[in-house]
Structure formats: structure tokens, C-alpha cells
Amino acid sequence: MSERPATPLLDTVDTPEDLRQLDRSHLRQLADELRTEMIDAVGSTGGHLGSGLGVVELTVAVHYVFDTPRDRLIWDVGHQAYPHKILTGRRDRIRTLRQSGGLSGFTRRSESEYDPFGAAHSSTSISAGLGFAIANTLTGAPGKAIAVIGDGAMSAGMAYEAMNNAQAAGNRLVVILNDNDMSIAPPVGGLSGYLARLVSSGKYLGLRELAKKFARKLPSPLHRAAKLTEEYARGMAMGGTLFEELGFYYVGPIDGHDLDQLVPVLENVRDAAEGPCLVHVVTQKGKGYAPAEKASDKYHGVQTFDVITGEQKKSLGGPPAYQTVFGRTLADLADSDPRLCAITAAMPGGTGVDIFAARHPDRAFDVGIAEQHAVTFAAGLAAQGMRPFCAIYSTFLQRAFDQVVHDVAIQNLPVRFAIDRAGLVGADGATHAGSFDITYLATLPNFVVMAAADEAELAHMVRTAAEHDSGPIAVRYPRGSGTGAALPEEPQLLEIGKGRIVRHGSKVALLSLGTRLGEALKAADQLEARGLSTTVADLRFAKPLDAALIRQLMIGHEVVVTIEEGSIGGLGAHVLTLASDEGLLDGGLKIRTMRLPDIFQDHDAPERQYDAARLNAPHIVDTALSALRHNSVGLPGGVAAGTKGARA
Numbered sequence: 001m002s003e004r005p006a007t008p009l010l011d012t013v014d015t016p017e018d019l020r021q022l023d024r025s026h027l028r029q030l031a032d033e034l035r036t037e038m039i040d041a042v043g044s045t046g047g048h049l050g051s052g053l054g055v056v057e058l059t060v061a062v063h064y065v066f067d068t069p070r071d072r073l074i075w076d077v078g079h080q081a082y083p084h085k086i087l088t089g090r091r092d093r094i095r096t097l098r099q100s101g102g103l104s105g106f107t108r109r110s111e112s113e114y115d116p117f118g119a120a121h122s123s124t125s126i127s128a129g130l131g132f133a134i135a136n137t138l139t140g141a142p143g144k145a146i147a148v149i150g151d152g153a154m155s156a157g158m159a160y161e162a163m164n165n166a167q168a169a170g171n172r173l174v175v176i177l178n179d180n181d182m183s184i185a186p187p188v189g190g191l192s193g194y195l196a197r198l199v200s201s202g203k204y205l206g207l208r209e210l211a212k213k214f215a216r217k218l219p220s221p222l223h224r225a226a227k228l229t230e231e232y233a234r235g236m237a238m239g240g241t242l243f244e245e246l247g248f249y250y251v252g253p254i255d256g257h258d259l260d261q262l263v264p265v266l267e268n269v270r271d272a273a274e275g276p277c278l279v280h281v282v283t284q285k286g287k288g289y290a291p292a293e294k295a296s297d298k299y300h301g302v303q304t305f306d307v308i309t310g311e312q313k314k315s316l317g318g319p320p321a322y323q324t325v326f327g328r329t330l331a332d333l334a335d336s337d338p339r340l341c342a343i344t345a346a347m348p349g350g351t352g353v354d355i356f357a358a359r360h361p362d363r364a365f366d367v368g369i370a371e372q373h374a375v376t377f378a379a380g381l382a383a384q385g386m387r388p389f390c391a392i393y394s395t396f397l398q399r400a401f402d403q404v405v406h407d408v409a410i411q412n413l414p415v416r417f418a419i420d421r422a423g424l425v426g427a428d429g430a431t432h433a434g435s436f437d438i439t440y441l442a443t444l445p446n447f448v449v450m451a452a453a454d455e456a457e458l459a460h461m462v463r464t465a466a467e468h469d470s471g472p473i474a475v476r477y478p479r480g481s482g483t484g485a486a487l488p489e490e491p492q493l494l495e496i497g498k499g500r501i502v503r504h505g506s507k508v509a510l511l512s513l514g515t516r517l518g519e520a521l522k523a524a525d526q527l528e529a530r531g532l533s534t535t536v537a538d539l540r541f542a543k544p545l546d547a548a549l550i551r552q553l554m555i556g557h558e559v560v561v562t563i564e565e566g567s568i569g570g571l572g573a574h575v576l577t578l579a580s581d582e583g584l585l586d587g588g589l590k591i592r593t594m595r596l597p598d599i600f601q602d603h604d605a606p607e608r609q610y611d612a613a614r615l616n617a618p619h620i621v622d623t624a625l626s627a628l629r630h631n632s633v634g635l636p637g638g639v640a641a642g643t644k645g646a647r648a
Contacts, residue, residue: 008033015089016063016114024064027259031060035288037091038082043307045097046427047105050285050292050300051080051150054180054256058148058281059083061262062176065270066146072116072132076125076149078106079301080178081115088114098427100604106431120431121399122369123156125149126175130162133172133276144270145169148176152346155368160246163278167247171275179253180283243278252280257287319482323420325455326477327352329462329491330389330418331359339387340466343367345374351391351420371396375403375415382413387466391418394434394476395425401440408472409444415472416465417441422451422476423514423565424596424610429603434476435596438513438570441474442543448473448496449542451514451564455482457540463491478515478565480606497544505533508624509557511550513539513564513571516615520563523620532624542571547578554579559590559627563620565610567596590627594620 009026010033013019022030035056042049062073063084075081085103086094090112096102104111106120117128129147136143153159154177166173243250251269254261262281269277285300286292291310305312320328334340334356341363348354348366357364367374371392378388397404397419408415422434442449448468452458452475461475502517503524512520517538524534535553539546542564554560564571572593579585596613610616 005029010034010037010086010091013087014091016068016087019060019063019087022064024259024263027060027064027263031057031259032288034060034083034086037086037094039289040307041086041094041097042082042302043305044095045099046302046304046313047097048079048082048300049289049302051180052082053289053292054283054285054287055080055148055178056083056287057257057259057262058176058178058283059087061259061266062146062148063087065263065266066144069113069116070143072129072143072145073114074117074119074125074129074132074145074147075107076119076147076153077122078108078119080148080150081107084114085112088112098429098603100602100608102603104429104603105427106429118431120428121396122153123149123158125153126159126162126166129173129175130166130169133169136172137169144172144174146174146176148178151177151179153369155346156370157372163243163246163248166276169276171272171277173276174269175248175276175278177252177278177280178256178283179280180285243280248276248278249274250278250280252278253282254280256281256283319455319484320487321352321481322452322455322458322477322479323350323352324355325352325458325482325487326391326418326420326462327355329459330466331356333463333466333491334360334363337387337466338363339385340389341365341381341386342389342391343374343378343381344391345369345371345396347391347393347396347420350393351418353391371400372403375400376407378415379403379407379411379413382408382415383411387414387416387469389416389418389465391420393421393432394419394437395421395432397437398440404441404472405444409446412446412471414469416468417472417474418462418465419474419476421479423478424601424606424613425479426606426609427603430600433601434478434565435567437474437476438542438564438566439568439573442570442574444472446471447543450475450494450540451542452477453512453515453517453538453540454485456485456487457538458482459488459491460494461540464494464496467493468496476514483515483518494540497541497546499537499539499541499546499549501535501537501549503534503536505535506556507533507558508628509535509537509553509560510620510624511537511539511553511560511562511571511575513542513562514566516563516565519610519615519617520620522617523624526617526621527624530625532628534624539571542574545574545578550575550578551582551584554584554589554591557589559592559624561592561594561620561623561627563594563615565596565615568598570595590630592623592627594623 005026009030035053038052090103093103098105107115107118109115109118125147126149129145132145251265254265269279303313330342342353342356343365344351344353345367346369348357353364374390378390381388419437422437425432438449441447450461452461458477465473465475508527510520510524520536524536527534562572562575572595576591579591594615601609
């Protein structure tokens with residue numbers, strides 16, 4: 001074995017091509033240095049930690065064995081790809097992770113040729129890899145596709161749909177199953193590693209092919225018996241029968257931290273004539289960093305932290321998070337209502353369902369990364385008289401839109417949707433932003449769509465949804481802490497489709513939906529200081545609209561501005577449709593809609609994201625003043641001076 005280099009190897013590796021020039025005996029040192037670099041970087045930026053630490057050796061081995069970027073490496077979800085970014089020419093920017101103008105926390109096509117497919121939602125890698133592999137087959141281009149998928153992502157049906165269709169890729173497709181919580185494999189050791197190397201070797205595969213040719217010449221019953229004997233013998237020894245049935249040649253399980261096992265197995269798979277192949281590696285989340293190894297759940301996603309102690313930066317005390325308010329309120333209501341139950345798709349802590357589950361474990365269901373199933377499961381519960389709450393992030397509910405339409409809305413079933421992470425979400429960026437739920441839900445017949453302005457309103461809306469049995473209903477609320485509003489001892493039952501006036505005026509009407517209400521009130525103060533009497537309404541409901549209230553405000557004001565944390569086609573579009581249908585635009589009324597811009601916004605601090613979206617108080621003021629300037633009647637002197645252009 002070569003001596004361990006005295007100088008840091010990572011300093012000599014800028015791309016995988018540099019990595020492939022190293023002696024194999026030096027890969028262990030490189031992996032150790034890579035792990036240290038990642039810990040230090042995430043300590044200063046925050047982000048996903050445990051999952052990336054678990055794939056350090058796997059990242060080194062894949063780039064060492066395969067010819068990336070010609071061979072396409074696709075990371076499922078992408079949150080474990082920080083070591084990959086360091087090895088693919090981005091080490092000098094790794095401390096900009098999830099910062100404004102910096103590296104994405106996920107893989108991103110525009111960032112590097114080594115990111116062939118962008119990902120931030122789970123279970124897409126095998127389908128995408130199959131696309132790359134088939135494209136290469138059809139065009140005669142060289143290169144394989146390597147999809148790295150975690151076992152959590154294997155709970156989604158899409159992964160199996162792709163695997164069931166993968167045989168056409170032949171040896172162009174390699175799937176690496178990163179089993180990081182031992183949910184599939186028994187403990188691995190020397191014997192399983194030896195078996196993995198044996199059955200992935202060229203000699204074994206050659207003998208296997210020879211045996212198959214011989215078996216084909218046997219009478220059919222004997223041929224089938226020989227085939228089953230070989231497959232099930234391997235399946236009993238190695239656990240791969242399921243994947244074999246789906247058309248994959250299974251290798252594993254192997255120790256994902258042992259480079260002496262990983263590299264030769266991957267080389268065998270790379271050179272194999274058979275395919276597609278599935279390599280089952282077992283890894284440990286947080287590997288190599290004691291605090292993360294001891295509490296992998298707490299170190300999955302982290303704030304900035306002290307690298308020496310592992311202590312994360314504590315957020316200052318303040319109002320409870322919206323998901324905490326949701327979980328506590330629902331748990332309280334369930335104390336007296338045995339029909340209430342809660343469903344989440346692999347995010348019990350993130351949604352507050354864990355709070356409900358602690359008190360009502362028999363009525364809490366985590367279905368894994370399976371949003372489609374979650375929605376239709378909830379529909380079945382509702383059809384049988386239960387009162388299900390389906391708690392799913394806005395960005396993930398998109399994955400189940402057909403089920404929302406077909407299984408819930410068309411049947412008018414009273415499924416309650418608790419839509420967390422509505423609006424912009426900061427460092428996770430466009431892939432996780434809850435931009436579209438108002439638009440895609442408010443278009444559906446039978447739906448009620450609510451948006452909470454603060455945590456007290458959320459409590460009222462949870463109770464309202466719980467007792468709404470006449471059809472589907474949704475409540476949306478943002479990520480993070482509430483506004484500090486006093487929580488009610490007993491939540492109110494809201495009248496469906498009725499908003500509220502929170503400030504009375506006569507010239508400008510601001511119609512807010514959701515948590516921009518605070519900015520609308522600030523804007524009203526600024527408009528009042530200019531002599532413009534301003535009404536502020538919290539509409540509460542995007543559907544059904546409070547038509548009577550909106551009609552009253554349109555008749556009694558010169559300018560109406562709608563404000564929402566959603567994309568085009570949401571509240572503003574529905575208000576404009578109402579005004580058009582009722583002829584309220586014929587008298588010179590000025591209506592302006594403020595919403596998220598028609599772009600995918602990059603990751604940044606939420607307050608800067610909303611400023612870039614022009615949804616803060618100064619932008620609301622500018623929008624109202626711009627509309628008034630187009631209406632020559634009744635402008636106070638000096639109003640136009642010093643104002644900026646606004647989106648009309």
C-alpha cells in the first residue's frame with residue numbers, strides 16, 4: 001500500500017478527473033478530508049448535514065469509478081450532494097450554500113455540468129436516469145446513468161414505476177440504493193461484502209450467462225426450475241428478490257463506508273454486460289461526526305453550528321411556529337372528537353402531526369413519501385365518516401393534484417388539507433416555495449380555500465375545517481414563527497366565505513389574503529400619512545370569495561388592491577372576474593393585483609425574497625399611488641412626488 005500523503009489531497013482535486021488520477025490507496029484520506037471540509041462549510045452556512053456525511057465515501061467511489069460528467073450522476077432529492085459539489089469544481093463557493101447568489105442546497109442544471117438533472121423533491125432519480133440511458137442508447141452516445149436514491153425515497157410509487165420500465169436501458173442504467181437507516185438490510189459484514197464482489201464480478205456473470213444458455217436447451221420445466229433456483233438462492237443470501245422481479249440485477253448489501261468494498265463492486269457493475277443493475281449500499285447518516293451520529297434526526301437539516309461542540313445556533317424565543325399551532329389545535333379538538341385524524345407524507349415533525357400523534361397515536365398516519373396515496377387514503381377515511389386532516393407542504397401537495405381533483409373534489413369528500421410552507425420559504429428556494437396552491441385549488445369546484453393571517457386565525461381555521469363536513473376544505477399558512485398574535489382559549493367557528501374589515505377608510509381599499517396582512521396595515525399607515533383614507537380587509541377566504549364585502553369595497557373606494565402570497569391566477573384573478581361579471585369596472589374603478597412574480601425565485605432570506613417580489617409595505621403604497629395617478633380625481637397635493645413605479 002502506498003504511504004499516506006503528507007499534504008492535503010483535497011487541495012489537489014478540483015474535478016473528478018483529478019480524483020481519478022489518485023492511487024486507490026489514497027481514497028480513504030481524500031474521503032476523510034472531504035468529510036472535514038463539508039462539516040466546516042455547513043457549520044458556517046447551515047443546511048443539510050447528516051445525509052451528506054453519510055455518502056462521502058460513496059461520492060468519492062462513484063466519481064473515481066465512473067467517467068463523470070459523461071456518465072450522468074443523478075442524486076435523488078439532491079440534499080446529500082454537498083460532497084459532490086466540493087469534488088466538482090465548486091469547493092471555492094461551498095460556503096455560499098443556500099445564501100443569496102450562492103450555491104443551491106440541491107442539484108441544479110444551471111450550476112454545473114456535473115448536475116445533469118435538478119432535484120429537490122424525492123423519488124425522481126430512476127425515471128430521469130432511465131431517460132438519460134435510453135437517450136444514449138437511441139443515439140449511440142457513450143455513457144451510463146447512475147441514480148443514487150435513498151431508501152426513504154423508495155417509499156414513493158414513482159420509483160417502482162421507473163424500475164418496472166427500466167429493462168430497456170440494459171447495462172446503461174445503474175441504481176445505487178443508499179440504505180441509510182437499516183430499514184431494508186440486516187447488518188452487513190465481511191461475508192456480505194464478499195458475496196457482493198463475487199456476484200458482480202465478470203467471472204460470475206460469465207458463468208451465469210453460460211448457465212443460462214445451457215438451461216435454455218433443457219425442457220421447459222427444467223429450464224424454469226434452474227432459473228428459479230439461481231435467482232432465489234441469490235435472493236435468500238442477499239435480499240434482492242424484489243429488485244430481481246422488477247428486472248434489475250441486484251448486488252449487495254455492501255458497507256457504504258468501506259472503499260475497499262465499494263470501488264471493486266462499482267467497477268464490476270460498470271463493466272458488466274448485464275443490466276440494469278441495482279447496488280445496495282448501507283450507510284450511516286451523520287457518519288464521521290459524533291454529534292450527527294448520535295442524533296441523526298436533529299442533524300438532518302441544521303442552523304449554523306459550532307464545529308467543535310456540534311451545538312447549533314439557537315433561535316431566540318418568540319411566537320410559536322405555525323405548524324406547532326396547527327398540531328396543538330388539532331390535538332385539542334381531537335380530545336372531544338374521535339373522528340378527527342391526521343395524515344402526513346414523511347414530515348410529521350415539519351407539519352406538527354408529531355404533536356397530534358403524541359396524544360392520539362392510533363389516529364396519526366405517516367404514509368412515507370407518498371402524497372398521492374396520502375390524499376386518496378384521506379378520501380377513503382372521509383367517505384367512511386372520519387374527519388381526516390391531510391397535512392402536506394404546499395410544494396409537495398403538487399405531486400398529488402390528480403388525486404385532489406379526481407378522488408376528493410369530484411366526489412365532494414370532506415378532506416381537510418393543512419397546507420404548510422405556503423408562500424416563499426427562504427433558503428430552500430424555488431423547489432420548495434408554496435407559490436401555486438391558491439391557484440390550483442381555487443379553480444376546483446366544491447373547494448373551500450382559506451389563508452391564515454396569523455397564528456390566531458390559523459387556530460380558528462383549523463376548528464372551522466374540522467367541523468366542515470359538506471366538502472373539501474384547505475387552510476394555508478407559512479413556514480416559521482407566527483406574528484405574536486394572542487392565541488384563543490377556544491378557537492372560533494368562522495362563517496364560510498366571510499372576510500373581515502380590520503381598518504376602515506374611504507379612498508383606498510387593501511384586500512389582503514394571508515400573512516401579508518401586517519404589511520398591508522403598515523402600508524395603510526403610510527397612505528394615511530399622505531392624506532389617503534385606507535380600508536384594510538382580511539378576506540380569509542380565496543374561495544368562496546366574500547362577494548358582498550368585495551362589492552361594498554369596490555363601490556365605496558376609488559382604488560382596490562389585492563395582496564396575496566401566491567402566483568398569478570389566484571385571489572387577484574378571482575376578484576377581477578367578480579368585478580368584470582358584475583360590471584363594477586364600468587365606473588372608473590381602479591383595481592390592482594399584487595402577487596408573486598411570474599418567475600421561479602432563487603433562494604434567499606424570506607424578507608429579501610418578499611422585497612424582490614414587491615409584496616412589502618412600500619410596494620403596496622407605490623401600487624396604490626400609481627393607480628391613483630391614473631385617476632385624476634381627488635389626488636391630494638404632493639402625492640405623486642417621490643413615488644416609484646409599481647407593477648400594475
